[in-house]
Amino acid sequence: MTIRYDGKVAIVTGAGQGLGRSHALALAARGARVVINDLGGAKDGTGGSSEAAQAVVAEIEAAGGEAIANGANVAKFDEVEAMVQQAMDAWGRVDILVNNAGILRDKSFGKGSMEDFRLVLDVHLLGTVYCTKAVWDIMKAQEYGRIVVTTSSSGLYGNFGQANYGSAKMGVIGMMNTLAQEGAKYNIRINALAPTAGTRMTEGLMPEKAFELLTPETVTPAVLYLVSEDSPARTILAAGAGSYAVAKIVETEGRWLPEAEQTPEGIAAHWDEITATAGERALNAGFEQTAKMLTQAAEGLGIKLD
Structure with missing residues (x-):
């Protein structure tokens, strides 16, 4: 049976390029109406532009789908609330949230600044909290919701130079574990994606042949499954290069x-x-x-x- 999202409204953060773009395009191709959120900054979080989000909207519309662009900074709750209100004004509901937005400020713990540490936590951890909080009551009232948080092997297992990133990525697992319990009676299911993909976030960190195997498109099927009606809950699904595995604590x-x-x-x-x-x-x-x-x-x- 084909998994589709007809009649569903999805928000994908950081959807202007890389993994988020792949997730958004695939959701739209299967019938979802999608909010393409992207601040449009560099991978370290600086700058901002609406061009990337608008380009993804244009791709979806050219293929016959429905999408709107949004430039909210996920680390600012008022902007996140306005983004969710934009979705409600346009389509009257929010069924799916894919928390994907992220930045990198990689440095060894001894050399990294506390300012960078806080900024990475603000985007990855609090950004996920803010987006989830903004849709939570809507999903409860609907008695339907599917939420994905994006974790990482850096959080689950550690990675040199990523104490800030790893802390944030393990933090979203703690949130998921609790919200899976709190959302169960409202048919809200929350899961975690642990992706390995060749994007601008990982470019230059691996051999070119490996980079070419790790396409975002090999990760996206995991997201599509985790936000489907028959999804699991409280599951960490790892994905990369066409391989899929479940991580457990x-x-x-x-x-x-x-x-x-x-x-x-x-x-x-x-x-x-x-x-x-x-x-x-x-x-x-x-x-x-x-x-x-x-x-x-x-x-x-x-x-x-x-």
Whole structure:
């Protein structure tokens, strides 16, 4: 069955080029009406122009689709609210939000400035928060919403020179984990994309042949799936060069220690058992960790928790 978005309204941030442009074009080709948001700045966030967003709108319209351009800076909540209002004024609803906008200010932690660190957090983390907040009540009232946050292997696993970027990209995972619970009863599903693509953000960082394989168009199918009606929720979907995988945060089963061994020395002595991978699993909510540890403690102490 073909996945389509007829009657749906989508907002894609940072959609003037690269991944965002690819996502927006594909959504429009499958029937969505799309807000093409792009500040039009350089990859470090400086400058601004509406040309890129307008060009994508023209492409969509030339293909018979519907789109409008928007130049909001996602790091400014009032501009984000105005963008969402523009979508509501034009089409009366917002069904899909793809948080894609981003900038880079790469430097090793020792050499990077706090100003750059804050700016990257403002765009990637708070920008995602602002856009999501601005559509949240609309999606609740509709009892329908599909939201994608864009994370990164730099956040999930680390990458030299990207402490600022990695912090922001892990931050959106924490937001997703909670909003997946809060949105469930309203049929709002939120997922994360972890893309690997050859765009202006990664140009010059990899061999040319690898760069050519990592097209934005190989990532976009993952977004299309994550914003479909039958999408999963609270899932980190990695995509690049035509490969797709799910990343999970897992916790080992661990080991309860009696009081006499609840010391740093006790932890050191039992480190192999604490870190053993047998039985490790992904937890679905914070309370599951608490329940697991209390169960182990009760078993170790021979008591019942009523």
